Amino acid sequence: MHIVKWTVVLSIFWLLLSGYIEPLLLSFGAISVVVVLLVLKRMDKVENEPGHIGTSLRLIRYAPWLIGQIFSSGLHVTKLIWGSPDKVSPALAKISAKDIPPSSRVLYANSITLTPGTLSVDLEEGEVTVHALQESSIAELEEGQMEKKITAIWGENK
Known part of the structure; x- marks a missing residue:
């Protein structure tokens, strides 16, 4: 099917x-x-495991939220680039992804990369190495809003 x-x-x-x-x-x-x-x-x-297409309801819930994140981050990065160079504070950090189901960790890392100003550099053993233009972007990821959203929509129990 x-x-x-x-x-x-x-x-x-x-x-x-x-x-x-x-x-x-x-x-x-x-x-x-x-x-x-x-x-x-x-x-x-x-x-030995067929690749399934996720239900469209999950995508309908996730795509608008991610597009909103991309748009708002894009505006933030534009202000950052056009503004004072003092505001740029590049950072590299490991963000825990242990609470995200293993099948959704790549989606999490790609969502980070799609968000302007952040880049997933590595995904290994439940941790995503992230480079950001500002330390505040790392702090936002550590707060876990994106992690909670992905877990709520794409969690294994869905």
Whole structure:
């Protein structure tokens, strides 16, 4: 069943990105979707665990929040860059991700990277090494708002 979901998602994604509905281009799209599905099927056999598409309700809850974080952080970084160089205080720290389910830790690290002014450098054994333009960004991550949001939406019990 998950192959059918992936087929639909990949086909719609390809159509949205291409924007063309011509026989030659549609055949290229179909071929690319089939190749990706073959790779997915092979990966499922190697992992012994099929890759599932998360429920859309989770994505609907998470995407607007993350987009808001990206927008507000972008404004903050713009002010920081255009303002006084004294306000820039680069920092490197390890942020605990032990409370986040292992299956969601990569999402957490990528969410940190998507937020302007912060970059996930490493993810190892329940810790994310983060570089930030300001120490206050590290403090915000240590407060755990993003961690709580990811755990609430993408936790294993969902």
